Amino acid sequence: MSNDLPLSKENILDAAEQVLRRFGPDKTSVVDVAKVLKVSHGTLYRHFSSKSALREAVTERWLQYNISEPLKNISEHFDGNAKEQLRLWMDTLIRSKRTYAVDDAEMFAMYAAVTLEAVDMITLHVDQLIGQIAGIIEKGIQSKEYRVVEPVVTARAIFNATSRYHHPAHAIEWQSATIDQDFASVWDLILSGICL
Amino acid sequence: MSNDLPLSKENILDAAEQVLRRFGPDKTSVVDVAKVLKVSHGTLYRHFSSKSALREAVTERWLQYNISEPLKNISEHFDGNAKEQLRLWMDTLIRSKRTYAVDDAEMFAMYAAVTLEAVDMITLHVDQLIGQIAGIIEKGIQSKEYRVVEPVVTARAIFNATSRYHHPAHAIEWQSATIDQDFASVWDLILSGICL
Known part of the structure; x- marks a missing residue:
């Protein structure tokens, strides 16, 4: 299921923080955050090129x-x-x-x-x-x-x-x-x- | 093969340091040090009760x-x-x-x-x-x-x-x-x- 709303940096960081808190920094990937936001991981990689950039x-x-x-x-x-x-x-x-x-x-x-x-x-x-x-x-x-x-x-x-x-x-x-x-x-x- | 010489604390620490340097702290056990000293691990445990005591x-x-x-x-x-x-x-x-x-x-x-x-x-x-x-x-x-x-x-x-x-x-x-x-x-x- 895809999400057509424009992604703001704040939306992404809110979702990332939520996922990081749930799974811990070592187990959280950019793909996990994309899933929560219901966007493709390609979309998210355009904002954050790596797990460490997201953290x-x-x-x-x-x-x-x-x-x-x-x-x-x-x-x-x-x-x-x-x-x-x-x-x-x-x-x-x-x-x-x-x-x-x-x-x-x-x-x-x-x-x-x-x-x-x-x-x-x-x-x-x-x-x-x-x-x-x-x-x-x-x-x-x-x-x-x-x-x-x-x-x-x-x-x-x-x-x-x-x-x-x-x-x-x-x-x-x-x-x-x-x-x-x-x-x-x-x-x-x-x-x-x-x-x- | 067993070693009948009395073990001094210095002998044990020398052997332990040598093994710790070779295998790293996470992979070194009391048994590894006992092997180098050619003594039973029971003998060594009398001096150091755990891996962390040895470290x-x-x-x-x-x-x-x-x-x-x-x-x-x-x-x-x-x-x-x-x-x-x-x-x-x-x-x-x-x-x-x-x-x-x-x-x-x-x-x-x-x-x-x-x-x-x-x-x-x-x-x-x-x-x-x-x-x-x-x-x-x-x-x-x-x-x-x-x-x-x-x-x-x-x-x-x-x-x-x-x-x-x-x-x-x-x-x-x-x-x-x-x-x-x-x-x-x-x-x-x-x-x-x-x-x-």
């Missing part, structure tokens, strides 16, 4: 919606000083990752796998987040909370220095009883480095 | 010999200030991991896998390394290079803040063209945090 696109949308956008909101709208804002931004990143690792385990596992493969997409995602941190640092320099630094360089250093607490490869360590205490010490070290 | 013991020795001991030497014997000593210690850790990831890929892959399973052994290994950093920090506090901090807490924070550059889960990122520059920015941030 990457679904992960990209998932990251945008679940991670980047809520954090962008914190980086742009916040009543308080830059020190509190940066902490809230980082706590939200860390808490979101931990929550998804448990409550949305299939998508999180796919994201962890895609992180190792789709280097360009992940680099863009990380650069977006670093841009958000840089905005908060600029604000903190203006308010004389932070030393005068190059905002993007320092933002990248902060992001990388906290990898253990948000990079999916460390998810197993997030179950440790001392993880919050460990993060607090890293955060103190970072604040000593950036605050006036 | 863990081989990895533990490999880490001790290749990572902990060379770093211990730097933490105990160094002509220079504490700032240079800490940088040399960290550079050596990072360079060793990167070198083994490429030049001793089988053992490195096993270590990466064991890191996810043998939490207690890895915790002990990491605590040894943190103790070494703490020693350097104490020296730097005495020489008035570093602020007065709690050495072990700050040492742990420095180790965790540099995870991206030495934790095996990040090995794929070590191939990035910007990895050294990224590390340099994290290091600058850490130094700003600890130096007077």
Whole structure:
């Protein structure tokens, strides 16, 4: 049975996400998604040339919606000083990752796998987040909370220095009883480095 | 054919390492190692109760010999200030991991896998390394290079803040063209945090 409605990228990604959640990333093929959409696999291959392109696109949308956008909101709208804002931004990143690792385990596992493969997409995602941190640092320099630094360089250093607490490869360590205490010490070290 | 010589732990680990390198961690069983040693597998099971216990013991020795001991030497014997000593210690850790990831890929892959399973052994290994950093920090506090901090807490924070550059889960990122520059920015941030 064929479907004559025009396929939007969103329709395809909705169907792909649904199939990926049901069968898991390893067992989902472009053909499975074509079946759900009731289109030929030729039609779908015109949008996504491979299983990995499909996984990457679904992960990209998932990251945008679940991670980047809520954090962008914190980086742009916040009543308080830059020190509190940066902490809230980082706590939200860390808490979101931990929550998804448990409550949305299939998508999180796919994201962890895609992180190792789709280097360009992940680099863009990380650069977006670093841009958000840089905005908060600029604000903190203006308010004389932070030393005068190059905002993007320092933002990248902060992001990388906290990898253990948000990079999916460390998810197993997030179950440790001392993880919050460990993060607090890293955060103190970072604040000593950036605050006036 | 049986072997009547008494089995030392070192003999077993030598044989196990040899078999693990030849067949890979997934395909190596306690029985394979028993064959190489020409002993019954019952004899070997008295020393190592499972495949994973064997992998863990081989990895533990490999880490001790290749990572902990060379770093211990730097933490105990160094002509220079504490700032240079800490940088040399960290550079050596990072360079060793990167070198083994490429030049001793089988053992490195096993270590990466064991890191996810043998939490207690890895915790002990990491605590040894943190103790070494703490020693350097104490020296730097005495020489008035570093602020007065709690050495072990700050040492742990420095180790965790540099995870991206030495934790095996990040090995794929070590191939990035910007990895050294990224590390340099994290290091600058850490130094700003600890130096007077």
